[in-house]
Amino acid sequence: MIKNQSFDSASWPPAEVEFEHCTFSGLHLADTNFSEMEFSHCLFQGCDLSMIKLKGTVFHDVRFVQCKLLGADFRMVSRFLFTVMFQETVLDYAIFEKNLLKNTLFRGCMIREATFAECDLTSALFSDCNLGGTQFDKCNLSEADFSSASEYTINPTRNRMKGARFSTTGIGGLLKEFGIELD
Numbered sequence: 671m672i673k674n675q676s677f678d679s680a681s682w683p684p685a686e687v688e689f690e691h692c693t694f695s696g697l698h699l700a701d702t703n704f705s706e707m708e709f710s711h712c713l714f715q716g717c718d719l720s721m722i723k724l725k726g727t728v729f730h731d732v733r734f735v736q737c738k739l740l741g742a743d744f745r746m747v748s749r750f751l752f753t754v755m756f757q758e759t760v761l762d763y764a765i766f767e768k769n770l771l772k773n774t775l776f777r778g779c780m781i782r783e784a785t786f787a788e789c790d791l792t793s794a795l796f797s798d799c800n801l802g803g804t805q806f807d808k809c810n811l812s813e814a815d816f817s818s819a820s821e822y823t824i825n826p827t828r829n830r831m832k833g834a835r836f837s838t839t840g841i842g843g844l845l846k847e848f849g850i851e852l853d
Contacts, residue, residue: 700738710751728752734759744769782821796822823847 671688678695688708693715700720708728713735720740730751738760745767752770758778767787774794781796783803791806793813802821806829813833816822824831825847 705746729754733757739764741765 671690672686672692673690674692675689676693676695677697687706688710689712690710691712692709693713694717695715697714697717697719699722700718701722702719703723704727705723705725706727708730709732710728710730711732713733714737716736717734718738719734719742720738722739722742724743725746726748727746728748728751731753733755735757736759737756739756740760741763742761743765745765747769749768749770753774754771755775756777756779757775759780761776761779761781761784764781764784765787766785766789769789771786771789771794772792774791775797776795776799777797779796779799781799781801781804784801785805785807786809787805787807788809790810791814792810793815794811795815796819797815799819800821801816801819801823804822806822806824808828810830811824811834812830813835814831815835816824817835817837827847
């Protein structure tokens with residue numbers, strides 16, 4: 671296990687597959703196989719992780735800041751201790767299915783054409799996120815905060831939404847599924 675180290679492009683790839691309290695900065699790791707790796711209390715800063723392979727990957731208290739995770743498929747990650755945070759990160763075309771994302775912070779992210787299916791997003795915060803074309807299907811969105819998010823379309827009949835927060839300017843995204851338009 672590697673602890674308390676920082677990695678940049680000169681120090682990648684490491685020989686180990688378990689990382690604790692590590693920082694990964696400015697790495698271009700698109701299409702890299704992260705399968706069966708374990709990351710605990712780690713920070714990815716300014717990394718391109720587009721299309722990474724995540725079968726059995728453990729993410730426990732991992733922060734992604736100013737990263738690109740285009741097309742990342744989180745369906746195959748280890749669900750054990752899965753806790754992540756995304757800030758100013760591009761998650762276009764990402765797939766989250768049956769992930770436990772309670773209290774997850776998405777701040778200033780582009781999350782376009784992504785999929786959230788059967789996820790528990792209770793009390794998740796989508797602060798200043800663009801959700802254009804993103805699908806939410808059979809999710810628990812109770813107490814989730816979309817009040818500063820934009821371009822979302824959410825079908826209230828296909829998701830649990832008690833106590834979820836939305837802005838009045840975004841209310842059209844809740845009515846779109848019913849063919850209702852607001853002026």
